[in-house]
Amino acid sequence: MKHGKRLLPTLLAAAGMLMSGSSFAVTDMVGGPAVRQLNFQPPVTSVAADIYMLHNWMMGICIAIFLAVFGVMFYSILKHRKSLGHKSASFHESTTVEIAWTIVPFLIVVLMALPATKTVVAMKDTSNADITVKATGMQWKWNYDYLKGEGEGITFYSALSTPRDQIHNLADKGDNYLIEVDNPLVVPVNKKIRIVTTANDVIHAWGVPALGVKQDAIPGFVRDAWFKAEKVGTYRGNCYELCGKEHAFMPIVVNVVSDEDYAKWVAEKTKGMNAAAEDPNKTWTVAELAQKGEKVYAANCVACHQATGKGVPGAFPALDGSQVVNGPKDGQVHLLLNGKNAMPAWKTLTDTEIAAVITYTRNNWSNKAQQNIVQPAEVLAARK
Amino acid sequence: MSTTIDHAHGHSDGHDAHDHHPHGWRRWLYATNHKDIGTLYLWFSFTMLLTGGVLALGIRAELFKPGLQLFVPEFFNQLTTMHGLIMVFGAIMPAFVGFANWMIPLQIGAADMAFARMNNFSFWLLPPAAILLVSSFLVPGGATAAGWTLYAPLSTQMGIGMDMGIFAMHIMGASSIMGSINIVTTILNMRAPGMTLMKMPMFAWTWLITAYLLIAVMPVLAGAITMTLTDRHFGTSFFNAAGGGDPVMYQHIFWFFGHPEVYIMILPGFGIVSQIIPAFARKTLFGYASMVYATASIAILSFIVWAHHMFATGMPVTSQLFFMYATMLIAVPTGVKVFNWIATMWRGSMTFETPMLFAIGFIFVFTMGGFTGLILAVTPIDIQMQDTYYVVAHFHYVLVAGSLFSLFAGFYYWAPKWTGFMYNETRGKVHFWASLITFNVTFFPMHFLGLAGMPRRYADYAAQFTDFNQIATIGAFGFGLSQVYFLFAVLLPSIRGGEKAADKPWDGAEGLEWTVPSPAPFHTFETPPVVK
Numbered sequence: 001m002k003h004g005k006r007l008l009p010t011l012l013a014a015a016g017m018l019m020s021g022s023s024f025a026v027t028d029m030v031g032g033p034a035v036r037q038l039n040f041q042p043p044v045t046s047v048a049a050d051i052y053m054l055h056n057w058m059m060g061i062c063i064a065i066f067l068a069v070f071g072v073m074f075y076s077i078l079k080h081r082k083s084l085g086h087k088s089a090s091f092h093e094s095t096t097v098e099i100a101w102t103i104v105p106f107l108i109v110v111l112m113a114l115p116a117t118k119t120v121v122a123m124k125d126t127s128n129a130d131i132t133v134k135a136t137g138m139q140w141k142w143n144y145d146y147l148k149g150e151g152e153g154i155t156f157y158s159a160l161s162t163p164r165d166q167i168h169n170l171a172d173k174g175d176n177y178l179i180e181v182d183n184p185l186v187v188p189v190n191k192k193i194r195i196v197t198t199a200n201d202v203i204h205a206w207g208v209p210a211l212g213v214k215q216d217a218i219p220g221f222v223r224d225a226w227f228k229a230e231k232v233g234t235y236r237g238n239c240y241e242l243c244g245k246e247h248a249f250m251p252i253v254v255n256v257v258s259d260e261d262y263a264k265w266v267a268e269k270t271k272g273m274n275a276a277a278e279d280p281n282k283t284w285t286v287a288e289l290a291q292k293g294e295k296v297y298a299a300n301c302v303a304c305h306q307a308t309g310k311g312v313p314g315a316f317p318a319l320d321g322s323q324v325v326n327g328p329k330d331g332q333v334h335l336l337l338n339g340k341n342a343m344p345a346w347k348t349l350t351d352t353e354i355a356a357v358i359t360y361t362r363n364n365w366s367n368k369a370q371q372n373i374v375q376p377a378e379v380l381a382a383r384k
Numbered sequence: 385m386s387t388t389i390d391h392a393h394g395h396s397d398g399h400d401a402h403d404h405h406p407h408g409w410r411r412w413l414y415a416t417n418h419k420d421i422g423t424l425y426l427w428f429s430f431t432m433l434l435t436g437g438v439l440a441l442g443i444r445a446e447l448f449k450p451g452l453q454l455f456v457p458e459f460f461n462q463l464t465t466m467h468g469l470i471m472v473f474g475a476i477m478p479a480f481v482g483f484a485n486w487m488i489p490l491q492i493g494a495a496d497m498a499f500a501r502m503n504n505f506s507f508w509l510l511p512p513a514a515i516l517l518v519s520s521f522l523v524p525g526g527a528t529a530a531g532w533t534l535y536a537p538l539s540t541q542m543g544i545g546m547d548m549g550i551f552a553m554h555i556m557g558a559s560s561i562m563g564s565i566n567i568v569t570t571i572l573n574m575r576a577p578g579m580t581l582m583k584m585p586m587f588a589w590t591w592l593i594t595a596y597l598l599i600a601v602m603p604v605l606a607g608a609i610t611m612t613l614t615d616r617h618f619g620t621s622f623f624n625a626a627g628g629g630d631p632v633m634y635q636h637i638f639w640f641f642g643h644p645e646v647y648i649m650i651l652p653g654f655g656i657v658s659q660i661i662p663a664f665a666r667k668t669l670f671g672y673a674s675m676v677y678a679t680a681s682i683a684i685l686s687f688i689v690w691a692h693h694m695f696a697t698g699m700p701v702t703s704q705l706f707f708m709y710a711t712m713l714i715a716v717p718t719g720v721k722v723f724n725w726i727a728t729m730w731r732g733s734m735t736f737e738t739p740m741l742f743a744i745g746f747i748f749v750f751t752m753g754g755f756t757g758l759i760l761a762v763t764p765i766d767i768q769m770q771d772t773y774y775v776v777a778h779f780h781y782v783l784v785a786g787s788l789f790s791l792f793a794g795f796y797y798w799a800p801k802w803t804g805f806m807y808n809e810t811r812g813k814v815h816f817w818a819s820l821i822t823f824n825v826t827f828f829p830m831h832f833l834g835l836a837g838m839p840r841r842y843a844d845y846a847a848q849f850t851d852f853n854q855i856a857t858i859g860a861f862g863f864g865l866s867q868v869y870f871l872f873a874v875l876l877p878s879i880r881g882g883e884k885a886a887d888k889p890w891d892g893a894e895g896l897e898w899t900v901p902s903p904a905p906f907h908t909f910e911t912p913p914v915v916k
Contacts (some may be wrong), residue, residue, distance in 0.1 A: 026847040033848040037836035040768065051764045058762060062755040069726065070748065076729045077744070081736075082666070088733040092668035097727070098720070105719040109712045112762065117705060119764040124701040167844060169451040177450060177847045202538040203631055205696055205771065209837040214767050216697045218632060219537060220625020223698035238839045240696070240771040242531045244538060245458035248842035314524050315458060342541065 031210060031253075032179045032236035041209045044231045044256070048212030050119040058112055065108070123212075126226045129194030131187060137197070137204025137217035137239065139344060140246035140303065144185050147196065151266040154273065157348075158183045159299055160249045164307065167249075179236040182299070184253035186269075188262035192228045201344060202244060208237030208254055216241055229256040246303050280351045280376040286359060289373060293360025296353045300346070309365040316342065320365035329371040332358050333382045351376040351383070405906060413508070416500035417906060418485045423802070424507050425482030430871075432474030432514060433788075437864050439467040444826075444860040450847045460843035461529035462521065462545075468532025469549065472649070473556045474514055476787050480652040481506075481563045483794055484591050486802065488567060490897035490904065491585045493576025493913045498569035499562075506562040509555050517552035520545035531841060533642070534609065536623030536634040540616050547616070550609045557602040564595035564602075571595075576896065578915035582676070585895050586669065589676050590655030593683045597644045597651075600687075605641040608634060632697050639690035647686045649783060650750075651679055653790030654721060657743045659895070660797050661725050664740035665732030666892035671724045678717035678724075685714050695763050696770040704763045711761035715754070722751055737890070738812030742793035745820050746786065753781025756831070771841070774834025780827045785820075792819070792870075797893075799878060800885030804903030807878035815874055818866035825859030 028034035033041065043049040080086045131149030135142055141159035146152050161182040165171040174180070187193045197206050197217035206225075207214030215225035229235070237252040257265065298307075301319075305311050309320035319325050324332050336354050339345035346354060355376045362369040406414055415421050442463045446454045455463070485503065489496055497503045520527040525543025528534065539546055571592045575584065584592075611622040612634070621627020623634045662669040669675065691699065691707040725747055734740070756778040760766050769775060792815075800806050829852035834840075838849045845853065888898035896915070900908045 026850065029846060029848055033836040033838070033846055035848045036832070036851050037848065038832050039835050041837060047764070048768075051768050054762060055759065055765050055768075058759045058765065062758065066751070066755065069722065069751070073726045073729065073744075073747070076726065076732070077734065077736075080665075080730065080732050080734055082733045083735070086731075086733050088665065088667040089731040090667070091731075092670050092672070092728075094671075098671055098674045101723045102716060102720055105716045106713075109715055109758075112758070113709055113712055116708065116762045116764060120704050120708065121701055123764055123767070124704070167452055169453065173450060173847050175847075178844060179846050202541065203535060207696075207770075209768065212764075212768060214696050214770055218625075218697065221630070221632070225698075238837070238842075240839050242461070242535070242538065242771075242841045244541065245456075245461060245529070247461070248457060248839070248844045312456065312458075315526075 026173075027175050029176055029179060029236065031234040032176065043212060044210050044229050044233065044235065045212050045227045046230070047119065047123050047227065048210060050122065051212050054116055054119060057115060061108060061112060123225070126194050126224045128192065129226060130191040132194045132196060133185065133187070134196045134198065134222075135185075135206045135217060136200060137206065137243065137250070138200035138348070139202065139244050140239075140250040141299075142204075142206070142239075142250065142252060143348070149191075150188070150262065151269070154266065154269050156183050156269075156273075157299075158185065158253070160251055162249075164302065176236070178248070179238065179251045179253070181251055181253045184234070184255045186255045186257060186262065186265050187229065188259050189229055189232050189256050191259075192226055194224055194226045196222050196224045198222045200348075203241045204239045204243045204250070205241035206237070206252060207240040208235050208252055210235040211237075211254065213237075214240055229254075232256050232258055249303070280380045282352075283375055283377075284352075284355070284359075284373075286363060286373045289356045289359035290363050292352070293356035293358070294364075296349065296357040297360055300349070301357065304342070309361070309367075319361050320367060322367075325361050325367055326369045329358065329362075329369075329374050329378070330382070332361075333374060333379055337379075337382060347383075351379040354379045414504070415507075416496075416504050418489050418497045418500070418503065419802075419904060419906065421497075421503050421507050422482045422484075422486030425478050425485055425510075428507070428510055428514070429475050429477075429479035429482060430875075432470050432478070434867070434871075435518065436467050436470035436475055437867060439463045439470065441860060441864050443467060444857040446843060447845070447853050448857040449854075450845055450850055452844055455843070457843040458529055459526065461531075461841065462527040464841050465529050465531050465534075466517070466521070466527050469517060469528075469553070470514075471783075472532060472645070473553060474510075474517070476649045476783065476791075477556075477560060478510060479791050480591075480594070480649070480787075481560075483587075483652065483656070483791070483798075484563075484567050487798060487897060488570060488588050488591060489574070490801070490900065490908060491588050491895055492571060492574065492579055493896045493909050493915065494570055494574035495907065495909050495912075497566050498574060499566050502562050503566055506559045506566065509559040509562075513552040513555035513559070516548050516555070520548035520552075523548065533635075533638055534612065535638075536612055536615065536631050539612050540623070547613065550613050553609055554606055557606050560598050561602050564598040567591055567595040568599070576909070576912040576915050582673065583915060585655075586658035586672070586675060587652065587655035590651045590658070590679050593679050594648050594651045597648050597683055597686065601641040601644045601648075604637060605645075608637040608641065611637075632694070635694050635697060636691070639693045640687075642693065643690040644683070644686040646779075646782070647682055649787045650790075651683065653746070653787045654679060656790045656794040656797070657725065657746050658721075659893075660739045660743040660793055661728050663797070663890050663893040664737065664743070665729045665734050667728055667732040669724070670727035670730075671720075674720055675724055678720045681717040682714060685710065685717070689714065692761060692763075692766065695766045708761060708763045712758065715758050715761075718754055722747060722754075733892075737796070737809060738807070738816055739793050739797035739890075741813065741816045742789050742796060745816065746789040746793060749785035749789065749820070749823070750782060753778055753786060756781060769834055771839055772834035773830040773838050773840055776840050777827050777830035777834060780830075784827070785823055789819070792816075795875075797890070798897070800889045801897060801900075801902050801904055803879050804885055805878055805880075805882035806885050806889060807874055808882065811869075811873045811877075815866060815870045818869065819863065822859050822862035822866055826856050826863055827859070829853075829855045829859075 043052045132147040134145040146154040158181045161180050166173045197215045199217040199219040204217040211227040213225045213227050235254045239250045304316040311318040336346045355374045358374045362372045528546040528549040530539040614620040621629040623629050623631045689711045692711045885902040
């Protein structure tokens, strides 16, 4: 064990160095976890507040039982030792005691269950919502559809906006590292929001701690949950059900805004959406499409195929030098629309986005495809 | 092969120094002796414990800092999945079967297990299964990365590693079922004259109940993963909504297996602790009958609580309430057990050798896991905590500080009977304190991470969670080193030699196992002892 003796101090020293080295200035995340947070995030809905109180109530009871039970145990350990000359007693049965410590815990459990029941019923009551939003989980981002109420018809994707460089430790991490998105869900304050969840591929879970909501999103089925945020602000959450390799990288951000701001946001969003509804028959140049395609690639493809286009050997094919990318364009359009093996079908992207990203891959890295441009109209035709 | 076995049996009357059993590798490959098979099980499970431990250290190393340092996320998911599968099916379950093989015949005064050759088969199924499981890391796409629960439809997306995992679990399941049939038959038919069921040692009782649980639920798991297999390859749609199936049905089936499974991994531990506490308190176990009834109640209740693992899938309010109430009810018999242990210690004449330390450590830390279990049973709190590190903390408190500590306690308690040598007491104590402290350093901070909302199975996390993750990682490496210390400083030396163990090394211990010499000879109780 000569090595063992030297190993421990060395390890501790190494650990200490790493600890001090890693303490880059992190501050509390607004609407997310605080540094070294010990308890639930501050609740902003009545349900989240109930959960907070329930947990305190349970903790109180548990700590009381803990102190009582282990007080007795450690008293016994200290006093009833052979080394102190304590002789063992001979009792080993008492029906009265047995019945007592069956009934008392039962009553305590009832005391715990009663307040919880009220909250369970409240959480399940998704009726009379002011606004209904459908959250669709997909590998690895969220889609929001405003189904009912003010803002009806708005639809957009919401994906991680943390730059890949921060994840790969090539750049300093921001305060909202990993819990920030490009397009947050926006809802008005003090309105009952019903979230309908579903999924495209595997099970995801839509959860925001401060709102007291967590609901699995199940492919082929819909489930619902609700919240009524009582404070304007930004609240952050995550996908809580293992959904594949980028599970850690599909966060949720909810912006709770005043009624006026919400109306303004709806107006802007609706206008923007109309403008964004591109004419699929427009003819683009290679440069225009490739520029647009780079953004589509960064948002959708980079996780598997990598920024270098080299993919991950054995898991995700390289696009750089790929036969599909350099071959006839129909094949690549078909692959994007229908998927293959681990490659999902990208039908949910617009014609222009698909055309753009294909054009981008055909002209990027070392690729010089003969058919170096795909127009949105061709994608539209291939969809039929 | 038949001659060898005949040989071993034909001379079963000649024991002591003239054991006519095969030697060398044949002794182990053709083993039909419960003690040899018990030893094989224990070495197998310890190997798997170290394997699973290395994977866990991989996980903790990646999580030392935010950002991706060592592994790509898909490999990280393989680590978490395989760590779970290996620890549950490779380490904890076979370890308890090893204890059962060694101790149940000795405790009930039987000459061997009821089905000696089936016993051989149940063990020798395990190494191929383990090889299949571990080697799936090497195939294209790697090992399964769907989490140890293998939820559909994520499990249908995986590569061939998933199929290897499914087959490995089929084989391990078959092994468990055979082992359980063996244990039930042995206990019900081969007890020494006079040993009525209600005179049976607690370890045998808890294993009898556990074996019934295993026979009931292992086929359910086999069904779930077979459906996954046919969904993957034969065009069925059990778990695919597009074909009329339901992904959530997988979870119902899985957890109908999975919840009894967690009691399968703890009830024999309760049995071990119920043997050790009276031995070192020098006082009869308090409330023997109520201990038996409590164990049976826990087992029965375990069949009606499964959906508490699934509160976030969304279910009718009545189901949520039912599963919440049923789950909280389990606290009552579990509480009874803890109270009985403490009542056994009360006014005893205690000494604190390593088995007792691990048993007390078990009660103390397992009870903390019990409290967090009670908190998680409350549906609204559970929904807030679902799939966060709080759950990770909870089940490691009951599985590591629970099952694993009880296994260590049992090792220190019975190893003198196995090896004929006393382990080194000081080193045993070092192992205990190192394990207890580093365990808590690893898992206690995870409660805070979970409360603050850090999701589990994440390869990367928000920078605000850094400090607690670093503490956990340091603790985990300490815990790993403690087990290496156990192997080299305690286990191996205690096999090679040391102070000779008396037939009954613990003055307060009771039971038939202490009436045979140490080390226990190859054949014991050829003439059944009479229990008064």
